[in-house]
Structures are given as structure tokens and as C-alpha cells.
Amino acid sequence: MSTTTVQGTKWWAGGKSPFNATYGKVMMWYFLMSDAFTFGAFLISYGTIRFSVNFWPDPNQVFNAFPGFGHQDLPLSFVSLMTFILIFSSVTMVLAVHQGRHMNRKGVEKYMILTILGGIAFLSCQAWEWTHLITGEHKVLVNGALETWGTTVSKNPWGPAVPHEQLSALGLAASEHVTTPGPVAFGGYFFGITGFHGFHVFTGVLVNTIMLIKTRLGHFDQRGHYEMIEKAGLYWHFVDLVWVFVFLCFYLI
Amino acid sequence: MSNHSATSEITFEHAPAENTSRIWKVFWLLSFLTAAELLLGYGHARHWYGGNEGLILFVKGVICILTAFKAYYIVSVFMHLGDEVRNLIMTIVTPLLLFVWFIIAFLWDGDSWKTLRNTDAHSRPNIENIKHHAPASAMPGEKP
Structure with a gap:
């Protein structure tokens, strides 16, 4: 195939797909485009609310824990692990597609298994992070009384810190870290958007598992092509693409 | 082919x-x-x-x-x-490409809300940079 023959083609003359792609693949692209608008709407809504308030929690304070490291301050560390897990599972997915193009069933199986494991690893990380946020205990000064809060959709313990003078007025040591309630929208946006993304990862793992089973049963060899792997791959890469933006909006900036 | x-x-x-x-x-x-x-x-x-x-x-x-x-x-x-x-x-x-417009328009809107709140719809000087430690007014025995 040379580029010149593609350019000389009368794509809109009828009798062929003007997109040089199968119906299924074109529709997968349109689904992903609509899904991009859904995620985009969520993230832009989050940005709008964040721009509309005077104070927003510092992600480096909220997301600074790593399993097994107790209360050490390790900003960005756990989310880096999650990001690299997802990038790597994206690579194994594109390698599975590559093996499929070469009609190599064993290769497809191997890389699909690795991709599924990557997806499960990511979901496990997310489960840990959610649990850590929800069950974490933080001292919050609410209407003059101390309360212990976790991060939920209705409670945000990550407001501005209470100054030392006020701590001693309350009979607390100056070293104590006490905050005031932060903007309540924080938890809703974080759990809503990462949850919606995690649901996509979960669906992607399911789709990839079905594709692995179909590969093992030899369905694609019978069909003569591995295009289903390519379509599942498009969805999986989209999930990785969304994470790139979730990572940017919630953890980096 | x-x-x-x-x-x-x-x-x-x-x-x-x-x-x-x-x-x-x-x-x-x-x-x-x-x-x-x-x-x-x-x-x-x-x-x-x-x-x-x-x-x-x-x-x-x-x-x-x-x-x-x-x-x-x-x-x-x-x-x-x-x-x-x-x-x-x-x-x-x-x-x-619609996202270009969405992002600019909505973030602009968010910023506008902030200004409206901080100035009580432009009826007083902007209070954004006044340090606000929320509980100060709600502390028992303190004047609001």
C-alpha cells in the first residue's frame, strides 16, 4: 500500500467505506468520542467549581500515602505507580493487537493476560486509595468543636489549617494538625470521576477477559482476522487516555 | 494486500x-x-x-x-x-475542538462566580485575599 494510491481514491464515490474502516470500528470510535465528551463534561464541571472558590485542597497533602509506609509524607508516589501500571497495560494491549495482526494466537493470549492483570492491579490500587481516604481520620474544627472526619462525598477535612494561637485557645498542643472543613464538592468530584473511570477500567477488564476466552476458543482464527482485539484495544487505550487527564486534574495541578 | x-x-x-x-x-x-x-x-x-x-x-x-x-x-x-x-x-x-470553547467558557464562568461572591455582586471591595480561617467567627466566646 502506498500513500499515493490512498490519496487518489475517490472516497465519496460510493461502494466503499469513505473511512476505509469497518462499521464496528467506526462506531467504536464514535462511542469513544461521546465518552470523551462525558468525561470532559465531568472534568470541566470540576474545574469550574474549583475556579469558583477561594480555597481548594492541596492534592499533595491529600494524596501523600503509600501502602506500607504509614504516615510518611510521600506526595505523588502512589498515583505514579497507578499511572505506570496503566501505561504498561496499554503497551501490552497494543502488543496483543500487533500479534493479532500477525495472526499469532499464542502471542495474543499472552499479551491479553498481561493486560487483564494490569487492569486488575490498577483497580486494586484504586480500592486501596479509596479505602485510605474514606477511613483516614483527620481532626477538623467544626463550629468550635473538634470532630474526626474521613474524606467522603459529604465531608472534606482538607480545609485551611487552624492557626497555632487558636489551637492553644482550644487547649490543644501547637504541634497538632487541625483543619477546618474544606469545600464539600471535593469528595463528590474525586469519588465521582475516579469512580466513573474505575468503572470503565472494570468494564475494560471484563471485555478483555471475553476477548481472551474467544481467542483461546479459536473464534478469531475461524473468522480469519483479530479485529475484535483491535476494537477492545481502542476501548482499553481510551481508558488509559482518560486516566492521563484525571491524573492531571486531580493529582498534578 | x-x-x-x-x-x-x-x-x-x-x-x-x-x-x-x-x-x-x-x-x-x-x-x-x-x-x-x-x-x-x-x-x-x-x-x-x-x-x-x-x-x-x-x-x-x-x-x-x-x-x-x-x-x-x-x-x-x-x-x-x-x-x-x-x-x-x-x-x-x-x-x-468544541473542548477549546468549553474549557475557556466554563473556567471563565467559575472565576466570574468567585468574583461575584467575593464582591457581593460588585457591591463591596474584593475579599479574596483576606485570610479567612473559617472557625474564627464560630469560636465560642468570640465576636463574629
Whole structure:
């Protein structure tokens, strides 16, 4: 195939797909485009609310824990692990597609298994992070009384810190870290958007598992092509693409 | 032409890539861009930029641009959109341009709400930069 023959083609003359792609693949692209608008709407809504308030929690304070490291301050560390897990599972997915193009069933199986494991690893990380946020205990000064809060959709313990003078007025040591309630929208946006993304990862793992089973049963060899792997791959890469933006909006900036 | 053409809808079959070198090249590129983002973000977490608001905003802008490059490589190479014909690329990319307007308009709106709240709809001086430690007024025995 040379580029010149593609350019000389009368794509809109009828009798062929003007997109040089199968119906299924074109529709997968349109689904992903609509899904991009859904995620985009969520993230832009989050940005709008964040721009509309005077104070927003510092992600480096909220997301600074790593399993097994107790209360050490390790900003960005756990989310880096999650990001690299997802990038790597994206690579194994594109390698599975590559093996499929070469009609190599064993290769497809191997890389699909690795991709599924990557997806499960990511979901496990997310489960840990959610649990850590929800069950974490933080001292919050609410209407003059101390309360212990976790991060939920209705409670945000990550407001501005209470100054030392006020701590001693309350009979607390100056070293104590006490905050005031932060903007309540924080938890809703974080759990809503990462949850919606995690649901996509979960669906992607399911789709990839079905594709692995179909590969093992030899369905694609019978069909003569591995295009289903390519379509599942498009969805999986989209999930990785969304994470790139979730990572940017919630953890980096 | 490849012998496993999916359907007659395909006019030109893309020849499958000979090896996986391009995939690994993009993997290292994505890893490098992510590492650069993390380094810049880590600098923010460790207060390398001091209290310089302009510098922090610049660093965040650089991180956004690096993210845009990551998105481009994922879509173009991993999703193979770059290998598709121009008609398909345009039908996907053109609608997404709406995001340019969405982002500018909505963030502008959010900022406008903030100003309206801080100035009580422009009826008093802006209170944004007054340190507000919420409980101060609600402390028992203190005047609001």
C-alpha cells in the first residue's frame, strides 16, 4: 500500500467505506468520542467549581500515602505507580493487537493476560486509595468543636489549617494538625470521576477477559482476522487516555 | 494486500507493522513525559518554586502541555488513529475542538462566580485575599 494510491481514491464515490474502516470500528470510535465528551463534561464541571472558590485542597497533602509506609509524607508516589501500571497495560494491549495482526494466537493470549492483570492491579490500587481516604481520620474544627472526619462525598477535612494561637485557645498542643472543613464538592468530584473511570477500567477488564476466552476458543482464527482485539484495544487505550487527564486534574495541578 | 481483509468495506488494508519497535519507542516517550510531569509536580509539592504564583502557574501550564503530548501519542500510535485515512481522523478530531470553547467558557464562568461572591455582586471591595480561617467567627466566646 502506498500513500499515493490512498490519496487518489475517490472516497465519496460510493461502494466503499469513505473511512476505509469497518462499521464496528467506526462506531467504536464514535462511542469513544461521546465518552470523551462525558468525561470532559465531568472534568470541566470540576474545574469550574474549583475556579469558583477561594480555597481548594492541596492534592499533595491529600494524596501523600503509600501502602506500607504509614504516615510518611510521600506526595505523588502512589498515583505514579497507578499511572505506570496503566501505561504498561496499554503497551501490552497494543502488543496483543500487533500479534493479532500477525495472526499469532499464542502471542495474543499472552499479551491479553498481561493486560487483564494490569487492569486488575490498577483497580486494586484504586480500592486501596479509596479505602485510605474514606477511613483516614483527620481532626477538623467544626463550629468550635473538634470532630474526626474521613474524606467522603459529604465531608472534606482538607480545609485551611487552624492557626497555632487558636489551637492553644482550644487547649490543644501547637504541634497538632487541625483543619477546618474544606469545600464539600471535593469528595463528590474525586469519588465521582475516579469512580466513573474505575468503572470503565472494570468494564475494560471484563471485555478483555471475553476477548481472551474467544481467542483461546479459536473464534478469531475461524473468522480469519483479530479485529475484535483491535476494537477492545481502542476501548482499553481510551481508558488509559482518560486516566492521563484525571491524573492531571486531580493529582498534578 | 493482506489476505485477511475483514470485509469489503476496507479499500486499503494497512500492512501490519513488521516489529514492535515503534510501540516501545512510544512507551519510553510516554514514560519520559510522565516522569517529567511528576518531577515538576514534585517540585510544587516540595515548594521549590517558593510562593511565586506566576512561576507555579507557568509550571502547571507546562504540565498541561506535556499531558497534551501524551494524549496525542496514545491516540495516534496506540489507537492507530494516525494510520487511518484523513476522513476518519477528521470526523473524530473536529467535534473534539468544541473542548477549546468549553474549557475557556466554563473556567471563565467559575472565576466570574468567585468574583461575584467575593464582591457581593460588585457591591463591596474584593475579599479574596483576606485570610479567612473559617472557625474564627464560630469560636465560642468570640465576636463574629
